[in-house]
Amino acid sequence: MALMQLEQVIITGRANAGKSSLFNAVLRRSNLLSTSSKAGHTKSLNFYRVGPEPGQLLLVDAPGYGARGRPEWGELFDHYISTREQLKRIYFIINAKHGLNNYDHQMLDHLSKSLLTDRGTQPFTLQAVITKVDLVPSSELQATLKKIRDDIWKSAPLCLTPLVTSSAMKPPFGIEAVRKNIREACSL
Numbered sequence: 001m002a003l004m005q006l007e008q009v010i011i012t013g014r015a016n017a018g019k020s021s022l023f024n025a026v027l028r029r030s031n032l033l034s035t036s037s038k039a040g041h042t043k044s045l046n047f048y049r050v051g052p053e054p055g056q057l058l059l060v061d062a063p064g065y066g067a068r069g070r071p072e073w074g075e076l077f078d079h080y081i082s083t084r085e086q087l088k089r090i091y092f093i094i095n096a097k098h099g100l101n102n103y104d105h106q107m108l109d110h111l112s113k114s115l116l117t118d119r120g121t122q123p124f125t126l127q128a129v130i131t132k133v134d135l136v137p138s139s140e141l142q143a144t145l146k147k148i149r150d151d152i153w154k155s156a157p158l159c160l161t162p163l164v165t166s167s168a169m170k171p172p173f174g175i176e177a178v179r180k181n182i183r184e185a186c187s188l
């Protein structure tokens with residue numbers, strides 16, 4: 001089967017949110033996907049085939065948006081999500097420490113519109129993932145998660161309830177739920 005015919009999921013989020021690190025954790029790898037403390041590190045769409053030959057699905061890592069993003073990266077992402085019929089789910093990543101800003105709300109508005117086609121059918125679903133929870137003091141975690149959930153709901157009521165993760169914890173936290181979620185999205 002040609003690579004691009006596999007079912008696919010893509011990740012999005014502000015630059016430096018932890019997208020590439022999350023997919024490394026999902027793939028049980030520490031540095032297959034290049035990561036950096038400097039925002040704007042991932043600069044193109046990168047495809048990772050999962051499962052034995054010929055592969056079961058593709059994970060698509062994407063550049064970030066926001067103050068450290070670039071217009072052409074947004075165009076690349078938009079072109080992908082509007083043309084790729086094998087796209088099953090978009091993962092929307094939020095840094096727990098930062099919460100949502102205007103860029104995130106704009107992206108959620110935009111994604112909400114692309115969730116519905118002219119025929120009213122849903123081409124793909126939208127799943128939020130809160131990451132870097134290790135950076136929030138445990139006494140503040142519940143309130144922080146509630147605020148992020150409420151903020152997502154304001155812009156994207158169709159977005160699926162956030163999963164909660166940390167790629168930096170040893171072992172990484174919440175990743176099995178992400179794997180299960182990806183399998184479900186791709187009906188595996």
Ligand SMILES: Nc1nc2c(ncn2[C@@H]2O[C@H](COP(=O)(O)OP(=O)(O)OP(=O)(O)O)[C@@H](O)[C@H]2O)c(=O)[nH]1
Pocket residue numbers: 013014015016017018019020021022034035036037038039040041042043062063064065131132133134135165166167168169
């Ligand atoms: N504390 C902590 N740091 C994390 C976590 N996930 C990623 N990081 C760090 O955050 C920084 C950015 O991670 P990346 O995975 O490169 O983020 P990205 O969203 O792919 O960034 P761009 O490609 O620049 O958009 C790196 O220094 C990571 O080590 C996490 O769960 N907790």
Ligand SMILES: [Mg+2]
Pocket residue numbers: 019020021034035041042062063
């Ligand atoms: Mg990246």
